[in-house]
Amino acid sequence: MPRPVTVTYRISSTPAEVAAAAAQLFTTAVIEAVKARGVARVAISGGTTPKAMFALLAAEPFASQIPWDKLDLFWVDERCVPPDHADSNYRMTREALLSKVPLPADRIHRMEGELDPEVAAARYESTIRNAFRLEGAETPTFDLILLGMGDDGHTASLFPHTEGLNDLTHIVIANHVPQKDTWRITLTSPVINQGREVAFLIEGAAKAQVLHDVLLGPFQPDTYPSQIIRPASGQLTLLLDSAAAANLPEPANADQTGTLELR
Numbered sequence: 001m002p003r004p005v006t007v008t009y010r011i012s013s014t015p016a017e018v019a020a021a022a023a024q025l026f027t028t029a030v031i032e033a034v035k036a037r038g039v040a041r042v043a044i045s046g047g048t049t050p051k052a053m054f055a056l057l058a059a060e061p062f063a064s065q066i067p068w069d070k071l072d073l074f075w076v077d078e079r080c081v082p083p084d085h086a087d088s089n090y091r092m093t094r095e096a097l098l099s100k101v102p103l104p105a106d107r108i109h110r111m112e113g114e115l116d117p118e119v120a121a122a123r124y125e126s127t128i129r130n131a132f133r134l135e136g137a138e139t140p141t142f143d144l145i146l147l148g149m150g151d152d153g154h155t156a157s158l159f160p161h162t163e164g165l166n167d168l169t170h171i172v173i174a175n176h177v178p179q180k181d182t183w184r185i186t187l188t189s190p191v192i193n194q195g196r197e198v199a200f201l202i203e204g205a206a207k208a209q210v211l212h213d214v215l216l217g218p219f220q221p222d223t224y225p226s227q228i229i230r231p232a233s234g235q236l237t238l239l240l241d242s243a244a245a246a247n248l249p250e251p252a253n254a255d256q257t258g259t260l261e262l263r
């Protein structure tokens with residue numbers, strides 16, 4: 001049975017407001033991690049939704065608040081393409097954020113999508129082990145993991161009915177995605193669930209039904225991989241626009257924040 005989790009969902013009227021809420025969540029998590037442990041380790045997703053958040057982080061008021069020299073930035077997943085390819089999550093992040101902020105190059109931990117997928121996954125696992133100084137079968141605890149969700153219910157590069165969903169022993173894997181006829185590099189679900197703070201950014205009417213099914217439908221993670229995300233912290237945050245939240249219970253309180261207890 002899945003781990004019980006309290007889902008807190010915050011509904012903003014527009015994608016721009018979701019991006020602002022996400023930028024604030026990112027900034028707060030980094031500042032708090034650095035204050036507590038002297039370093040912040042964050043894993044970000046790609047796709048299109050995070051772009052607006054990245055643009056806000058590269059500008060005021062966020063850019064000057066973030067201790068960039070104490071942030072280690074990782075990716076949740078990457079397409080198996082070179083870093084300058086149009087589909088590269090790294091390229092999108094470099095254009096929207098990395099080229100505009102003083103994040104030291106040795107703190108930018110890129111997944112090497114240009115390599116053989118298994119080689120890239122093994123190298124990234126080693127990168128994480130070194131960065132977190134892991135021993136044996138330890139799982140890394142990222143301070144913040146930012147996720148998106150596809151309209152098929154996938155998250156990271158954990159797609160429906162793919163082998164990667166069942167890998168509970170590795171930190172990073174190469175996952176073959178037949179429905180896209182491609183390979184992806186991705187963190188595994190145990191690593192994501194170990195995150196101190198885990199948040200989804202989900203926008204758009206195309207996600208409304210699948211988000212409802214993920215949260216309120218029967219537990220069938222092979223069909224809806226986002227259901228696998230049940231953080232060990234017992235907390236999960238969703239930052240949504242009203243279009244994506246259309247099929248969720250209307251929050252009772254004025255700040256448009258609702259909670260769901262998933263058992």
Ligand SMILES: O=C(O)[C@H](O)[C@@H](O)[C@H](O)[C@H](O)COP(=O)(O)O
Pocket residue numbers: 045046047048049050076077078079089147148149150154155156157
């Ligand atoms: O590599 C990727 O595409 C992402 O990491 C992926 O998991 C993404 O978060 C979802 O597909 C949502 O993508 P959008 O934000 O484009 O809807």
